[in-house]
Amino acid sequence: MLEVKNLMVFFENALAINDLSLEVKAGEFVGIFGSNSAGKTTLMNTIAGLTLHKQYREQRKGGERITIVGKILLDGEDIMLIKPDYRVKKGIVLCRERHPVFKDNTVHENLLLGGYLRNGREVKESIEFVYDLFPALDRLKGxxxxxxxxGEQEMLAIGMALVARPRLLLMDEPLLGLSPAMQQEVVRAVKRLSQEGLTILLSEQYARPIMPLIDRGYVIENGTLIVTGTGEELMDNPEVKAAYFGM
Amino acid sequence: MTSSVLIFGLVNSAILMLTALGFSLIFGLSGVANLAHGAIYLSSGYVAWIFLNSLGLPYFLAVPLTIVAAGLLGAAIYWLVIMRVRGLGLSEVIATFAVGVAILEFFRWMGFVTYEFNLPVLIKGSLDISGVSVDYQRLVIVGVGILMAALLWLFAHHTKIGLALRGMAQDEYTALSLGIDSDWAAALSMALGSAIAALAAVVTLPLGIISINLGYEVLIMALAVTVLGGLESITGLVVGALLLGFARTVTGTYFDPKWMEVVYLIALVLVLAVKPSGLFGKYKELEERV
Known part of the structure; x- marks a missing residue:
């Protein structure tokens, strides 16, 4: 479904993503693991088109020079130059890090905004699904x-992305800053989404609860791919064990 | 005297609210402090005059055409000028101010400087309210002001596009990640704000003569109301307009009419010094931008 080929992203002369290639097949749950500044968020933003948007914005005002090289293919089509809203139309939806929600809007309004590009029937169905997935949101909808x-904001952020009806759901550090109980709740939801066949590409620093669930994973450091393999292979890898499981 | 102050205070408040509504909407939804607002207001007056007098169009065709033209002008200003400097607060201010001055001085250069330019009232005649004679046009202004504030609130809270614009104003990148195009949203808010400025022009300008300096005065009025009431708040806008409208009327009635224009400037300075985010404002952005 998604192929990233030899991707390089520079912010001025700083290399954020270095010749990175990865693949996500339809129905797969793929993890990206890395420490702070590994390039996870840049990778997610680049796949979703946000880096491209920022590049245009910076070019227009003569600001920071952002360079993006390589290919991003969705079902074989190169989407490197496609704007973020068209990528959402094609089914790539990003749930950004740090549970971003529209704070002045109610929970229900946020979910409606998630379905901005979808028709009324699709939005209604999706919101019902989200309330079923996260019953707490149903109670808090007003x-x-x-x-x-x-934690509730993270559930909402995931819910908003789901109402956009993704074919490929990108999740950037969904466990960041959450309590253990909330982390469990989010992991439970992600597991259910994956079991129901949704294709997921999830980046996370806190690998312990995610790694057992993934089909395949990539470990990146300083924007460079270090290790790749199935979830089991990664968990058996001594370097990964040392870095992410303290063993 | 009290009835007169109450009635004309309300009318002045409605005028202030209508003239500030477009400016406040654009800033609230796109974050752009559109200093071309006064010029768009005034040019709408001249365009309406041209439609009515030079082209001979009927009033009920000329007014919608003027509003549409202002909307297109606002969108064009966004696409051609603001988009290039989007995100650079000071550059946005300078660019929109330059566009505003260019528009106003264009009309001066075209010879729109005599006293022949005025717009017709919607309904002729007047009404006696508690012994005070109020012309129908002033009542139309109050009615349009209340209607526009209510419609805008409904638009912002109960329509898909209104929600999207509010979302974009809060967090551009999250809105983008859900498929909302930020440039489209900002251009739309510029178009809407400019169309509202045109509506304000065609209902308030019949009270006097259209002159170039009005463009600058309207900008100061809009800034004063928006800064006083606070940004991104229709409630703040209404309260700001009421406070300034009544302050202006009281000043003109009990002191000296020549001090009426000073009320805006005093309000601007006081609010920025005491509570920079305004009475109902959440963010302290405008004072950093202006």
Whole structure:
């Protein structure tokens, strides 16, 4: 479904992604693991088109020079120069890091915004699914999302991405800053989504609860691919064990 | 005297609210402090005059055409000028101010400087309210002001596009990741704000003569109301307009009409010094931009 080939991203002269290639097949759950500044967020933003948008914006105002090289293929079509909204139309939806929600809007309004490009019937069905996946959101649907806890905001952020009806769901560090109980809740939801056949590419620093669930994973450091393999292979890898499981 | 102050205070408040509504909408939805607002307001007055007098169009055709033309002008200003400097606050301010001055001075250069330019009222005649004679046009202004504030609130809270624009104003990158195009949203908010400025022009300009300097005065009025009430808040806008409208009327009635224009400037300075985010504002951005 998704192929990233020899991707390189520079911010001025700083190399954020270095000749990185990866693949996500339809129905797969693929993990990207790495420490802070490994390039996970840049990779996710580049696949979703946000880096391209920032590049245009910076070019227009003569700001930071951003260079993107390589190929991103969705079902064989090169989407490198396609704007973020068209990528969403094609089914690539990113749930950004740090549970971003529209804080002045209610939970239900946020979910409606998630379905901005979808028709009324699709939005209604998707919101029902989200309330089933996260019953807490159903109870909180009239509350302003800025008043939710971090964990509830993360559920909402995932819900918004789901209402956009992704074919490929990108999740950037969904466990970041959450309590252990909330992490379990998010992991449970991600596991269910994967079991129901949704294609997921998830980046995470905290690998322990995610690695057992993935079909395949990539470990990156300083924007460079270090190790790849199935979830089991990664968990058996001594370097990965030392770095992510403290063993 | 009290009835007069109440009635004309309300009318002045409605005028202020209508003239500031477009400016506030654009800033609230796209973050752009559109200093060309006064010029768009005034040019709408001249365009309406041209439609009515030079082209001989009927009033009920000239007004919608003027509003559409202003909307297109606003979108064009975004695509041609603001988009190039989007995200650079000071550059946005300078660029929109330059566009505004260019538009106003274009009309001056074209010879729109005499006293023959005025727009017709929607309904002629007046009404006696508690012994105070109020012309129908002023009542139209109050009605249009209330209607526009209500419609805008409904638009922002209960339509898909309104929600998307509010979302974009809060977090551009999250909105983008859900498929909302930020440039389209900003251009739309510029078009809407400019169309509202045109509506304000065609209902308020019949109270006097259209002159170039009005473009600069309207910009100061819009800034004063928006800064006083606070950004991104229709409630703040209404309260700001009421406070300034009544302050202006009281000043003109009990002191000296020549001090009426100073009220805006005093309000601007006081608010920026005491509570920079305004009475109902959440963000302290405008004072950093202006």
């Amino acid at each position: 509350r302003k999302s800025g008043l939710l806890s971090g």
